Amino acid sequence: MPKSKQTSAKTLTSNAAARSKRVARGPSPDKTAQTKASIVRAALAEFLDKGFADATIASVAQRAGVAKGTPYRYFATKEALFAGVVQQELVGALGEILEERRGRDESVQAFLRRTLLITLGEIERKGRAAIARLVIVEGVRFPALVEIYRREMFDPVLDQIKRLAPVARRRGELPDDRLIRHPHLLIAPVWMGILNNQLIDRDHPVDIAGLFEAQLELMFSGEAGR
Amino acid sequence: MPKSKQTSAKTLTSNAAARSKRVARGPSPDKTAQTKASIVRAALAEFLDKGFADATIASVAQRAGVAKGTPYRYFATKEALFAGVVQQELVGALGEILEERRGRDESVQAFLRRTLLITLGEIERKGRAAIARLVIVEGVRFPALVEIYRREMFDPVLDQIKRLAPVARRRGELPDDRLIRHPHLLIAPVWMGILNNQLIDRDHPVDIAGLFEAQLELMFSGEAGR
Amino acid sequence: MPKSKQTSAKTLTSNAAARSKRVARGPSPDKTAQTKASIVRAALAEFLDKGFADATIASVAQRAGVAKGTPYRYFATKEALFAGVVQQELVGALGEILEERRGRDESVQAFLRRTLLITLGEIERKGRAAIARLVIVEGVRFPALVEIYRREMFDPVLDQIKRLAPVARRRGELPDDRLIRHPHLLIAPVWMGILNNQLIDRDHPVDIAGLFEAQLELMFSGEAGR
Amino acid sequence: MPKSKQTSAKTLTSNAAARSKRVARGPSPDKTAQTKASIVRAALAEFLDKGFADATIASVAQRAGVAKGTPYRYFATKEALFAGVVQQELVGALGEILEERRGRDESVQAFLRRTLLITLGEIERKGRAAIARLVIVEGVRFPALVEIYRREMFDPVLDQIKRLAPVARRRGELPDDRLIRHPHLLIAPVWMGILNNQLIDRDHPVDIAGLFEAQLELMFSGEAGR
């Protein structure tokens, strides 16, 4: 998995360099980058559609418009392709949110609304819910994938909550220690929503952001945050 | 897994009855029931271990101590074996809980504690959480499985909540309409726990029952119900 | 193959004896003979329907209303069953025809009409054409079968023709030596008919007897024999 | 079998053309055509040897000197391989004969000698008799194959006879209407010969062309045509 990362990073970098400095000679680095990008895109779609086991390299190649052997130029094995694709989707995905700083007078609840709630509003439209489902579905077979997910998505959010809960308690925003003792409680509705909408009951989707908002209000003294 | 045992036992009994009726000719019904039971048991273990795609009939047979072709006497295809095994695990699993009646003076919260909370305390020990994970993981490939799960597990619980929420509201147990508008909110912590413990962070399991209890108290006026 | 013959013969004999002499005690010999007969009947139907390779013992047993293992009491292998069944159908099938003697004043042509033509009129109704097809179809795989067919059906008829042709020539029934040089010519239309009706063009069957009659007239001085 | 060679040759030519158009990239089209040709050749031999049911893809591959999976690149299933191979052998096989025109002064009998009789002289050497046997033998299981055979071989010949018979009758070549009423009669000896030589009595083959010639003379006023 770290291998894929390096490869990915290196390729992207050298391509960026090539684009601006070099004249296009020999095999075009642009085209190479495009080829890789289209393979990754195709692979993601394929894995989302069929899951790891039923996805085939041949189908990925076809979707990407390249020959069957070409994906192997970029990923050594099907597993590496899978891991690479998902990782690319996850790494840094949370970046902007975690950068956000709570305003001096901003309540914790308001801060969480401003950051998490907004993001959750797009979780499905941006395909993040589908990725989460994929990780869940293939996680048993690919523990490494889960680890990435935990590191890049799950833990950061949970850590944020763990960090903010005592602050909110001190600020009098929380009526008790429940959130401190059970930080998972705040994000539970999000997972409930992902599970319901992606797997259990696609025909009756719930409003994930709405569910989260309700939980937020429930835990923060009940009324809408200021 | 203990379920299989019960089934097996029941079957054995009825077979014993059959033996006295029919002429004792041909292979022993006892052994047959045992064979099927061991195949089902082995298959469940195999599927839980490897998921559907990576499970092999040969491995199931080996676990069960039978020949490669034997499972096909009981299940026509690998898919049928999978569906049969999981279905057997699910159908009627909730039976006793749904039979329970709320006492005349019993608060809704107390009722939910008495029924759901107790059950949740065993959800992992009894392998229910693992089954839930399996259904989640394979649900994309086996919509029929999800439907069974929804029918036998998910919807009954949700319907119960939908039925009880207005009652609790009328009895003054609920401070607002949140549970009525978002019934999923109450069970969200359970799924959060299953996901966390089965897939995301096996090394740091959360207390599912505890999480649910906290949510229950959170929604029901904050204090522990009586 | 000779094995099957012995078994068959012996069984039939002892059963015939049992029927008339013994009292039915222990496993009924009658029932045994019936069982075998129904297996043979079922097997013939199965082989005619599906050919040897696609026929299954299980299906034969089911058609016969017996258990899967029962056919093995009478025939050691699937091949033996096949050979036995076909042989039973062929051996002696021509018997009566070959016994017939040409009348003192009867022309050869008239004799052939009286014997072969009559038989050919029933060749399809009596299932002989279907048997011929089966032998043809499976003959490559079962040379022994073909040998039986040749011995019991093909050669006797051909020998008859070879024997009668010179007689007819001497009697002035034949305009030339063609039938003596090409005895196959007389029966060719029969095989043409079997092939056409059983295999090549089932929707446009030809009249086998009619074809043979035309050939008979063609070879014997052209006009209908008396 | 020589047919395959021709096809192969043709393909090679067109590939050679393709090579100059396309960029010479990827595997050699030459080798591909050879591979396919050798698979087809091997398959035909295998099917002729063992029949469809007993033929195995593994054996075909081995005969062709390729891996077990390779035939699947060219034929999706065993059935497709079988149908493809036989069809290739049949389609257009009659081509040249049907193109022939009867000369202005040529008798119908002479015309039939010149076309059919010559062809029949090679029917066994060119493997056509073996193909006919294969179609007959597998026809029950592959009606589509029989249909091809009927369309490409059987019906064209029969139609030719149906067309020529009235002409011959008008020209005074035929003593009666028998051939008009029974067109099958003329080709019956051919099938008799195929059956005898390929299936019933390999050790005592008849001269197929000779048999046909005798029948031709028999039907056409008895003497050799001019």
Place this chain on the structure above:
DNA sequence: GATGAATGAGAGTTCATTCAT
């Protein structure tokens, strides 16, 4: 004699992976 559960060799088929071009 009869039963039918159990066996296990074997066949068709798939597809990740390789590599000559």
Place this chain on the structure above:
DNA sequence: GATGAATGAACTCTCATTCAT
């Protein structure tokens, strides 16, 4: 770099045959 023909391990499924009951 790209191609796609070729490979062959591995898997599902079938069914003739056996044998305890």
